[in-house]
Every structure is written in C-alpha cells, then in structure tokens.
Amino acid sequence: MTNEQLLLGLASVLAAAAPVLFAVIGETISERAGVINLSMNGTILLTAMGSFAVALRTNSLWLGFLTGMAIGALVALIVAFSSITLKQSQVAVGFVLALLCRDLAYFLGNPYMNIPGPRLLAVPIPGLAQLPYVGTLFFNHTVITYLSFVMIFLAWAWIFKTRPGLMLQGIGERPAAAFVRGANVNRMRYLYTVIGGAIIGLAGPAYSLSVKAGWAGTISGLDGIGWIALSITIFGGWNPLRAAFGSYLFAFLQWLGLVLQARLPNIPSQVLQVAPFPLMILTLLLVNIGDAEWVARTLALLPTGLRRLAVRFLRALRASPPAALGVPFESE
C-alpha cells in the first residue's frame, strides 16, 4: 500500500466515522441528563431513509438533513414524554421504538430503493487542503464530516467547560441536588433529550447523503450501528472526547476488515465484516474490568511497582455512568 493510499484510507475512516460520532454524541448528551435513548438503531435507519427521500423529492440536501434532525428529535420526544412525564421504563419504550423505527424505515423506504440521488460533495478547505498529509487527512471532506469534528469539541466544551454544562452533569448525577440548586430537572431533561435526539438524527443523513449515498434497504450496511454507538457511549465514559476515540476506533476496524479482505482471501469475508463488533465488545469489557473483585485480588499479587501502574491504568480507563441514569425524578 502506498503512502497516498494509506492517507486516503485513513481520511475515509474519519468520514465513515461521522454517522457513529453523531449518534454517540447525541446519546452522550441525553444520558448525561439521565435519559437513555435506546431507540437509536431504529432512529438512524429511519433518518437515513427519510432524509434521502426528502432530499431526492425536493432536491435539497439541507432539507434532507433538517428532516433527519426533526425525526431524531421527535423520536427522542416520545422517549422523554414516556419516561419523564409518564414515568415508564426508558429501556422498554426505547427498545420498542428501536424496532418500530427500523421496520418503518424498511417499509416506507421501498419506493426509494437503489435510486441514485443527491449527495454531499467534498469541500476542500482552501489553503489547508494543500498541506502535506494533514490536508488529505482532515481538510478534504464533506461539510457534514467537518461538522462531526466540530461537534466533538462543542459537546465536550459544553459539558465540562460551561456553567449550564455543569448543571447538566448534576442533573444526571443527582437530580435532587440539582433541584436544590435551582434546576428545573424535568424541563432540562426534556430539552437535552430532544437536542440529543436531533444530533442522533444527523447520523442517518450523514450516511445516506454523504458516506454511502442512497437507500439500499436491509443491505444498507447501517443496521446495527445504533447498538454499537450505544456501547461506544459507555466505552467513552460519557465524555465526547473519549467517545470520539471509540467511534474512530470502530471505523478503523471496519476499514481494516476491508483492507485485509483483499490481502487474505482465505478468510471468509463475513468474518472480517463482523469482527469489529466483537472487538468493540471486548474493548468495553477491558475498560470496565477494573471494577471486578477478582481483578483487584489478582492485582494484589503483583509486585508493588507493577501493581500501582496497573491500578492507575485501570482507574484512568474506568468510567462510572451518571448515577441517576434511567431514574425518574420527583421533587417532594
């Protein structure tokens, strides 16, 4: 593989990660507020199909993306209403929505199967795109990919660097304490769930209007992304920067599968296609293994220096979920 090919490959990894990134960041924001939006897998499929259909009919890519955000926000609103107002199980409602939206996407998407449609084109950033290596890697993408870069830092800065972001952390961590500090917990939860949903809604069009334009029904290669995004949210410790790392790792593994497939014809292609999924799960296990008692006990047997290192490493990896995740809040 030449340098140029490698660079292009890595640049395609950055672009291909955009849908997962939007999903992960939207979910992170929603879960930070304490609401699990489990409908993600269905939402992504429905937004991919819906955005493509709207963009095709109106011949406007922007309307396509707007449609995606609207669908995402609407599904999130259902999750928020049933869990915050009706106090029903977020898991049950989210799961049913995931299935419903998925089937809806396949059913309503039939007329649009395999029709060529509009697609976002790469916009090289003048001046920067010509830089060696970096230019190809970062500055020759579609607008939506640039937005995915920006979104990582925006979400991170909002959560950790602003006053409302602190309160967002508080609401998901200990709503009673946030309430005492003057937050309208349930209203904020609504708001963040819907905003998170709108961002998740960008994942579909990022795929169907940019990464792999068009709608191909069940063979779109999009089904399952939502579940992976859920696990990356956990792997990312509800931190957009770590979550971004997870998303890129996943996209990289998928790309590696494609590359290896060409070089190792003996391995069935299915193995390499599916491999990123169990690899992600394995990573998740490793990240959270520090909590297990047997690990602590095994570590205790190591020599002191090595043990300290291992403990520090595992502690740095460990991330605890917002304590009130999935718990409804009622002020007395």
Place this chain on the structure above:
Amino acid sequence: MDVALYDIHKTFGRVHANVGITLSVPAGTIQGILGENGAGKSTLMKVLSGFIRADRGEIRLDGRPVVIHSPSDAIRHGIGMLHQDPLDFPPMRVIDNFILGRKGGLLPGRAAAKRDFRALADQFGFSLDPDAYVDTLTVGERQQLEILRLLWLGARVLIFDEPTTGISAAQKEKLFAALRLLAEQGRTVLFVSHKLEDVEGLCHKIAVLRQGYLVGDVRPPYKTAQLVEMMFGKSVAMGERQPAKPGPVALRLESLSVEDDRLKVRDVSLTVHKGEVIGLAGMEGSGQGLFMRAICGLVRPTGGRVWVGDQDLTGRSYLAHKRHGVAFLPASRLEEGLVPGLNLTEHFVLAEERRSFFVDWNAGRSLARQRILDFNIRGAPETPVESLSGGNQQRALLALLRVPLDLLLLEHPTRGLDIESTIYIWSKLKERCAQGMAVLFISSDLEEILQYSDRVLVFFSGRVTPPLEAADLTTDRLGELIGGKGWPEKGGQG
C-alpha cells in the same frame, strides 16, 4: 436573621407530622431541635427550607411573612439547609460543586470562584482542596463544602440535619467551632439532632419535639433527665456497664494482615473470649471495615490466620464462617443487609435454615409475628422492610440472625437510631453476650464505644493499637488516638 414559625401544621395521609408548631429564633442564636426519629423535626425543617409546603401556618423572616416555594426559593430568602447525607455531586470536583447552582454567565468562572472559596474556607479554618473530587472527601469535609457553598450564596439561616452522624470527633469539634462563629456573625443556626450531648454542648436553646408537637423550648442550664423525659414522654434508664467474665475463646487472630488498594492493615493478633464485646474505633475508612470483612471471610486476608473456636477458617468463604456461627451486620442496612421490596415474613422465611421446595407461608407468618413481638419491631408481617424506620430495620436484622451464634460482627449498629432504639438494641446484644456470644463492633460514636465495649482497638490509617481496656479509656484519650495523636512508637501488635 430572625426566624419565626407560627402555627405550622403538616399531615401526610393520616400521620400528623407537625401540629401547630410555633417557634421563634432570633438572629445569632444556635437553636437545637431535639426529638426522636419520627418526632417531626425533619418535616419542620423541610417546611422552612422549601422542600414541602405547610398545610397551615406562616413563616416570618425578620418579621416579614414569606412564602417559600422551593429549596432554591429558600436560598433566595437566605435559608440554606445541610442534609444528613450532603446533597452534592460525588464524582465532581469540589470547586464545581461549589459553583453549581450560582447564577452567572456561560462560563463558570472557576478562577474567581476559587479565590472566594479559599477566602471563605480560611475564615472557618477549613482546609479543602478545591480541585479534589468530592468522592474522596469524608462526610465531615463534604459538610464543610456545603457550609461554604451556602454562605457564598448568601445564606443567613443555616439548617443542619443530624450533622454529627458519621463524622469524626475532630471534625465535630471543627464543625461546632464553625457553628459558633456563624452565630457570632449574626447568622441563625438551626441544629437538628437526637443526640443529647451534642445539643447540650452547643445550643443556646433547645426546642423539643414529640409526635409532631413542640413540647418545650428550654434554655440552659439543661438537665439531661428533663430533656429525655420531654423527648420520650417518660424517663429512660441507661444501661449499666458490666464487665464480662472471660469464657472460652470465640475468635483468635494470629498476625492477621489485610489490604485493599488504599490501605494496609498489618499483623493484628487478638483473642476474643465468649461473651466479650470488642469495640473498633477510628475515623471512617481507617481500616476497621476491611479488618472486619477479613474476619468473616468477605475479603481474603493477605497473611495470618483466623481461628473461630477451634476451626481455622482463614481464606474460607462467608458461608463457611456462617456455618461456624459467625454473622456480619453491615452498616448499609438496606443495601447489604435487607432486601428492599420483600416484607418481614419473606425475610424470615428466607433466613430459615430448612429449605423445602414449597414455602409454608402460614408457619412463616406466625414466625414473623413471634419475632416482631420478641424484638419489639414496629411493623406487621406484611410490612416491606424499606418502609420501616432505621431503628426497626436494625431490630429486624437482629431478629433475622440465627440462634445460637458464637460471634457477631456489627458495623455502626446504632447509626441514625434514637436513644431508645440504641438502648434496646444493646440490651438485646448484651443478653446474647451473656449466653456466650462474642461481639465485635465498629462505631464512630466514642460514647458508644466506651459504654459498651470491654476492650477497644483503635484504627488510624491502617495502624491498629493493641487491645485497650475500655475501663481505662476516656473520650479525650480515645479522640486523640482516633485523630492519630499519642500513638505508641511501635503499633500493630496485640
């Protein structure tokens, strides 16, 4: 700020939690609010701090009637409340906890907040690192953080709900000094407690609540007997201390060592005789909890041996220990001890040794009824455990223990209980000690340690004193040891 409550009424269903309470507290006063669990103290404070609205009555601040809609509304009026379990955000930093809730621009302004934080902390002699994570702080330090935060928000009335539960003696001194300073600055302090020695030593006047009524508002000099009678409506006799007669050996530890990633407890040797009570004193997290879990097989010791009776149980499971007559009652009653959602009958059925496939519910219910009578639990066989009060949960846990038992390990057996329940629990324990059960208990209450133990081990960041005769100890000496002062040069041998 002068605080006055007029004719406050509050009912929950059929329970009349506050009945026509009228109380006035002038600025600069430390007002004690004394009463046993369920007397209505918390309800009254929640009314004042905006958590709940009174059914009837009026609150006046500096003579002006106010209506308080919510806790954040209360703080706008200058009323701040410190909860028994501080309402903060454990995984976040101290400074972020401090800032959270204060109005301001988009950016939190950490640098300016840190300056204010340090200035306030210096005023009270608190040493808190603004960059530390709250989950690494002790309860006492979290209280200090809350005090500073409320003052920063402009609180002129501070309500403390059972603040001395779960903090060390040194921290209590610091807290009391801070409260006195607050009062000197003209702020009003309401101090809610069921601990007589705390309110007597601190408060300028004490209001006593019983079953929703304010039964008196007394000024010093206080007479303990009078306060107790006001609290309970009758006088309660404190248990007399009786030295244990050494019996056969119940537990023998040979240079037991145990550690986790924070602490090492090394080479503790101890022989406990039947009928003996050993108190484990120390600040929370000084190694006593780890030590106790190592004895009963919940944590694997890293060295040494544990003999229960004449059996070597080193490294065996909790189940093996249980079979040999050892039981452990953890501090977190609802998390580790009882099963929330199950009622008393179901608990007794679960705890029964006989395991037939089908449950004989009739036998279970009559067993439950019998135990409820024996242990004076306020509840019915059908009562779910989580709706029992703390004292009744502890009684239920005791009632669940198998008989006979050779060794009982207790973690904070009376934390959060009122005097009557405390005395009852200990009378039951002593009864069983007389029958030959040995007790090891952890407590952060120095009085309890001295009152009920025969011998005491003091823990300080993993170091352990040799067993000390409780009769030779004083609260002052014990307080010093717990704070790490006056230790023998070579600790850990016993």
